[in-house]
Amino acid sequence: MMTELENYIQNYFGVNKEEVTKISSYFKLLHLKKGEFFLKSGRYSDHLGFMQSGIMREFLNTNNKEVTKWISTKGYFSVDLASFIFKQPARWNIQALTDCELYVINQKDYQLIGQELSSWAVLEKLFLTKCFIILEERIVQHLSMSAEERYNQLFNFNPELFNQVSLQYLASMLGITPETLSRIRKNQLL
Amino acid sequence: MMTELENYIQNYFGVNKEEVTKISSYFKLLHLKKGEFFLKSGRYSDHLGFMQSGIMREFLNTNNKEVTKWISTKGYFSVDLASFIFKQPARWNIQALTDCELYVINQKDYQLIGQELSSWAVLEKLFLTKCFIILEERIVQHLSMSAEERYNQLFNFNPELFNQVSLQYLASMLGITPETLSRIRKNQLL
DNA sequence: ATAATTTCTTGATATTTGTCAAGCGCACAA
DNA sequence: TTGTGCGCTTGACAAATATCAAGAAATTAT
Numbered sequence: 001m002m003t004e005l006e007n008y009i010q011n012y013f014g015v016n017k018e019e020v021t022k023i024s025s026y027f028k029l030l031h032l033k034k035g036e037f038f039l040k041s042g043r044y045s046d047h048l049g050f051m052q053s054g055i056m057r058e059f060l061n062t063n064n065k066e067v068t069k070w071i072s073t074k075g076y077f078s079v080d081l082a083s084f085i086f087k088q089p090a091r092w093n094i095q096a097l098t099d100c101e102l103y104v105i106n107q108k109d110y111q112l113i114g115q116e117l118s119s120w121a122v123l124e125k126l127f128l129t130k131c132f133i134i135l136e137e138r139i140v141q142h143l144s145m146s147a148e149e150r151y152n153q154l155f156n157f158n159p160e161l162f163n164q165v166s167l168q169y170l171a172s173m174l175g176i177t178p179e180t181l182s183r184i185r186k187n188q189l190l
Numbered sequence: 191m192m193t194e195l196e197n198y199i200q201n202y203f204g205v206n207k208e209e210v211t212k213i214s215s216y217f218k219l220l221h222l223k224k225g226e227f228f229l230k231s232g233r234y235s236d237h238l239g240f241m242q243s244g245i246m247r248e249f250l251n252t253n254n255k256e257v258t259k260w261i262s263t264k265g266y267f268s269v270d271l272a273s274f275i276f277k278q279p280a281r282w283n284i285q286a287l288t289d290c291e292l293y294v295i296n297q298k299d300y301q302l303i304g305q306e307l308s309s310w311a312v313l314e315k316l317f318l319t320k321c322f323i324i325l326e327e328r329i330v331q332h333l334s335m336s337a338e339e340r341y342n343q344l345f346n347f348n349p350e351l352f353n354q355v356s357l358q359y360l361a362s363m364l365g366i367t368p369e370t371l372s373r374i375r376k377n378q379l380l
Numbered sequence: 381a382t383a384a385t386t387t388c389t390t391g392a393t394a395t396t397t398g399t400c401a402a403g404c405g406c407a408c409a410a
Numbered sequence: 411t412t413g414t415g416c417g418c419t420t421g422a423c424a425a426a427t428a429t430c431a432a433g434a435a436a437t438t439a440t
Contacts, residue, residue: 060330067333069326082326085319114311121304121311128318129275135325136259136272140250142332143257143365147427167388175333180427182389337397357418370397372419 004074005050005103012130013123023123026113027103032056032096038078039094045083047104051076054100057169058092068172071097071165073158078102081131097165147176148184194264195240195293202320203313213313216303217293222246222286228268229284235273237294241266244290247359248282258362261287261355263348268292271321287355337366338374 002010005027010020027050032038039045041060051072058078059068069092072078083090084107105113114120141150151174155162162170171181192200196214199205205213217240222228229235231250241264248268249258259282262268273280274297295303304310331340341364345352352360361371 062330062334065334067330069329069333081319082323085315121314124311125275125314125318128315128322129271132318132322132325133272135322135329138329139259139325139332140252140257142329143259143362144252144255166386172333177428178388179390179429183427186389367398368418369399369420373397376419 003103004052008050008075009123013126015119015123019117019119022117023113023120024103026109027105030102030104032100032102034096034098037093037095038100038102039080039083039090039092041091041093042089044087045080045090045092046107047079048084048110049078049094049102049104051078052101052103054102055097055164056094056100057097057165058094059169059172060092066172068169071161071169071173073161073164077127077131081128097169142175147174147180148187150174151176151181151184152188193293194242198240198265199313203316205309205313209307209309212307213303213310214293216299217295220292220294222290222292224286224288227283227285228290228292229270229273229280229282231281231283232279234277235270235280235282236297237269238274238300239268239284239292239294241268242291242293244292245287245354246284246290247287247355248284249359249362250282256362258359261351261359261363263351263354267317267321271318287359332365337364337370338377340364341366341371341374342378 003024006020006024009015009023010017015023029052030049032054038047038049038056051074053074056072056078057068058070058072059066061067070076072094078094080090080092080094082088083092114124141153145153154170154174167181167185168178171178174181176184193214195217196210199213200207200210219242220239222244228237228239228246241262243264246262246268247258248260248262249256251257262284268284270280270282270284272278273282304314331343335343344360344364357371358368361368364371366374
């Protein structure tokens with residue numbers, strides 16, 4: 001049976017089975033208990049994670065406010081990209097909201113893949129571009145949509161999230177207060 | 191004398207002179223008159239541009255609203271990344287607000303660089319990551335800052351912009367109306 | 381099961397931001 | 411010069427969202 005990671009690489013990047021196996025062999029399975037941190041702000045993000053199961057939250061603290069940037073579920077990569085690539089101290093906290101299974105690769109092995117797999121540069125490019133596009137889409141949403149529209153967008157994209165994750169975190173990720181989210185949701189019922 | 195592009199590659203990516211010259215030889219200088227489009231939404235973004243001089247605006251139209259994503263000046267790359275990398279129709283319009291000088295490279299030559307320069311994969315990774323980080327920072331701003339705070343951030347980062355670019359575009363880029371920007375600026379004087 | 385704690389909802393109110401309409405000022409053209 | 415148009419500002423008002431406080435609901439711990 002294939003892991004989520006293998007599925008992802010094969011489907012998203014269109015890589016053949018052999019290479020998929022090769023790539024995924026560099027990753028190791030990591031279990032995180034609910035509440036544990038995959039990364040703490042200020043540390044170095046020296047592992048790239050890919051989520052097999054569970055839910056994680058990426059957030060930071062800034063002028064007394066906690067900002068949730070993203071909720072990751074099955075099929076997402078999890079890393080502080082700036083820290084991982086540029087070897088700076090991490091800005092983000094990444095915490096498990098439930099027990100999680102992650103496939104992780106460390107910096108060193110990540111470098112190794114690049115040396116051993118000629119096709120890796122292309123995959124890496126696609127991966128980074130995808131990360132960029134996701135953020136770009138969110139910027140557009142903030143520049144052109146109301147809180148309610150952003151909520152609908154997120155809800156339609158991933159309704160289950162709202163049963164699995166504390167609403168305060170989703171509110172923060174949408175850039176609104178929990179009270180406003182509560183009222184928007186009430187509105188949607190009418 | 192070095193071009194902005196060569197400066198950028200050398201300083202930002204820490205590449206030696208020889209490689210810098212090699213890389214920049216793939217780029218060709220392109221002149222754009224004020225008002226001309228470097229890219230139109232729906233077309234394919236088959237050129238990556240690097241700005242030597244002038245100002246360009248990246249925007250799209252969505253439900254009767256024009257959204258300005260970014261104003262590019264000297265030292266910025268200009269491209270619809272999703273279109274350039276994934277070969278999709280472009281989402282963004284890129285238009286010259288003033289006469290512009292761009293160093294451009296087409297898809298084919300871009301591929302070639304990768305094949306001829308072993309170090310290219312690393313540079314590409316850094317480039318894409320930088321693009322990502324810029325957007326990530328903007329997301330954080332929208333999740334945690336008021337319109338006025340975002341204005342101050344942008345103004346402190348690049349005050350000249352407000353003398354060179356129509357305020358309505360800067361308002362759009364900040365995610366606010368021109369009226370609100372006008373009032374914020376009035377406030378700042380007191 | 382019960383108590384304790386946290387999260388969610390609701391109401392009242394304040395603040396921020398948007399909308400619409402009018403007027404001002406500057407640039408450019410006839 | 412004198413319009414003409416466009417972008418910017420201002421005012422009055424409306425809508426969206428935040429804040430604060432209280433209570434209800436859900437979750438967690440004892």
